[in-house]
Amino acid sequence: MAAEVVVVGSCMTDLVSLTTRLPKAGETILGHKFFVGFGGKGANQCVQSARLGAKTSLICKVGNDSFGNDYVDNLKKNGISTGQNVIVIVPGANLLLNFEDLKRASDVICKAKVVVCQLEVTPAVSLEALKMARASGVKTLFNPAPALADLDPQFYTYSDIFCCNETEAEILTGIPVGNLEDAKKVGCMLLERGCKFVIVTLGAEGCMMISEDEPIAKHVPAGKVRAVDTTGAGDSFVGALAFYLAYYPKLSMEEMIRKSNCVASVSIQALGTQSSYPYRKDLPQDLF
Ligand SMILES: Nc1ncnc2c1ncn2[C@@H]1O[C@H](COP(=O)(O)OP(=O)(O)OP(=O)(O)O)[C@@H](O)[C@H]1O
Ligand SMILES: *[C@@H]1O[C@H](CO)[C@@H](O)[C@H](O)[C@H]1NC(C)=O
Ligand SMILES: *[C@@H]1O[C@H](CO)[C@@H](O)[C@H](O)[C@H]1NC(C)=O
Numbered sequence: 001m002a003a004e005v006v007v008v009g010s011c012m013t014d015l016v017s018l019t020t021r022l023p024k025a026g027e028t029i030l031g032h033k034f035f036v037g038f039g040g041k042g043a044n045q046c047v048q049s050a051r052l053g054a055k056t057s058l059i060c061k062v063g064n065d066s067f068g069n070d071y072v073d074n075l076k077k078n079g080i081s082t083g084q085n086v087i088v089i090v091p092g093a094n095l096l097l098n099f100e101d102l103k104r105a106s107d108v109i110c111k112a113k114v115v116v117c118q119l120e121v122t123p124a125v126s127l128e129a130l131k132m133a134r135a136s137g138v139k140t141l142f143n144p145a146p147a148l149a150d151l152d153p154q155f156y157t158y159s160d161i162f163c164c165n166e167t168e169a170e171i172l173t174g175i176p177v178g179n180l181e182d183a184k185k186v187g188c189m190l191l192e193r194g195c196k197f198v199i200v201t202l203g204a205e206g207c208m209m210i211s212e213d214e215p216i217a218k219h220v221p222a223g224k225v226r227a228v229d230t231t232g233a234g235d236s237f238v239g240a241l242a243f244y245l246a247y248y249p250k251l252s253m254e255e256m257i258r259k260s261n262c263v264a265s266v267s268i269q270a271l272g273t274q275s276s277y278p279y280r281k282d283l284p285q286d287l288f
Pocket of ligand 1: 166202204205207223224225227230232233234262264265
C-alpha cells in the first residue's frame, strides 16, 4: 500500500552532552551526561506523523557507517518505509540526496496524499520534490528550515502550505516577529509571494494562519502546558499537520492547526526530540 505522507528530507544523529557551561576555546571540561538522539528535521517530521498512525515513507540518504545503519533501524522501529537503502560512505550524506534519487522514488512521491520538505537537504532537491508532487496533484507542505535569506521564490508558488517559525519568518521578510501583529504582517507578506496558505508557528502562542481564500490572518492559540524541553516542537507540529492533511482532509485548516498545536505541546513536556514525540494511543482520543 502506498504511503500517504511522504517526507523528502534529512536524518541527523545528535550527540548530546550536558555540561554546566560551554567550554572556552581550547578548554576541556567534564560533562555529566552523554546520549545519542535521532534527529534531522525530515526524519523528525516523518516520525511524528507515523506515531499518529500515518503510513509514511522517508526519502533520505544516510552514510554506510554505524550512525547510518542505526538510523535505518530507528526508522524501521517507527514503522517508516525507507524502501531500498541507498548507502554511501561519506559524512554529510544528506547533501548527496539528488535528482536521480527523487526519480527513483517518483512512484512513492506521486502516490502520496501529502509531500513534506525542509531545507536540510540540497534546496534544489527539495524544490524538485515539491514540483513532482504538485504535478501529480499531491498536496505540498514546505517548512523552510533552516531558513535561507535568498530562498528561491519558486518555493512559495510550489507550497500549498508554507509553515515557518518566527526566526525563519524574520530571515525571509526582514521583519522581526515580536508579537501577534508582527506575525500577521509577515504572514501576509509570505502569502503575497504566492503560497496558498501560510502558518507562522509562535511557540507558546501557538500559530498565526492566513490563506489565499481568506486573506485575514487568524491566531490559533496553543494550550497552556509546562515546558520541559521544546527541542523539536516545530517538527512535531509539521509532522502532525501532515498526518491531519492526509487522513482528515475534510477538517478545516484551523481545526487541523489546533490539533497539531495539541500534539506539539505534548512533545515539549518530555526530554529529547524524537523521544518526546507522542504516540496516538497516548493522546486525547478527541484528536482523532
Ligand atoms: N511553550 C509552549 N506551550 C505550548 N505549545 C508550544 C510551546 N512551545 C511550542 N509549542 C507548540 O509547538 C509549535 C512549534 O513551536 P515553535 O514555534 O517554537 O517551533 P520551532 O521554533 O520550530 O521549534 P524548535 O526550533 O524548538 O524545534 C507551536 O506552534 C505550538 O503548537
Ligand atoms: C558498507 O560497508 C561495508 C564495510 O563496512 C561493506 O562491506 C558494504 O559493502 C558497504 N555497503 C555498501 C552498500 O556500500
Ligand atoms: C526556529 O527554527 C530554527 C531551526 O530551523 C531554530 O534555530 C530557531 O531557534 C527557531 N526559532 C524559534 C523562535 O524558536
